[in-house]
Amino acid sequence: MSETVFGKIARGEMDADILYQDDEVVAFRDLNPQAPVHILIIPRKPIATLNDVSAEDAALIGRLFQVASMLAAREGVAEQGYRTVINCNAQGGQTVYHLHVHLLGGRALQWPPG
Numbered sequence: 498m499s500e501t502v503f504g505k506i507a508r509g510e511m512d513a514d515i516l517y518q519d520d521e522v523v524a525f526r527d528l529n530p531q532a533p534v535h536i537l538i539i540p541r542k543p544i545a546t547l548n549d550v551s552a553e554d555a556a557l558i559g560r561l562f563q564v565a566s567m568l569a570a571r572e573g574v575a576e577q578g579y580r581t582v583i584n585c586n587a588q589g590g591q592t593v594y595h596l597h598v599h600l601l602g603g604r605a606l607q608w609p610p611g
């Protein structure tokens with residue numbers, strides 16, 4: 498997999514507003530937020546896209562959403578509601594090829610998305 502900015506953030510080689518990290522997962526604020534709360538949750542493991550997730554990653558993917566839920570509560574948007582999104586490849590809107598969950602909240606979100 499080619500190097501991405503998220504790999505650099507995960508390794509501490511690039512600055513980010515990190516809200517949570519452990520051995521497997523890092524979460525930080527999006528540089529160009531699309532909602533009052535816009536957080537990216539990534540695995541340290543450099544998985545490029547959702548298409549590249551294997552059976553051995555099942556628990557890791559679960560951890561991403563567990564951290565998203567925890568941060569939604571911490572950011573005060575859990576009760577009002579929020580959205581988690583994984584964009585996959587070009588037509589899915591993916592621009593950074595290191596798997597990430599977007600956590601968006603703090604305003605009413607449109608459905609379906611554009």
Ligand code: 5GP
Nearest residue numbers: 502513525526527528529584590591592593
């Ligand atoms: P994607 O379009 O791949 O689903 O989402 C990539 C997200 O990463 C975008 O929302 C974009 O604003 C964010 N982003 C891109 N580069 C950086 C960066 O260097 N730092 C941070 N914190 N976010 C970034």
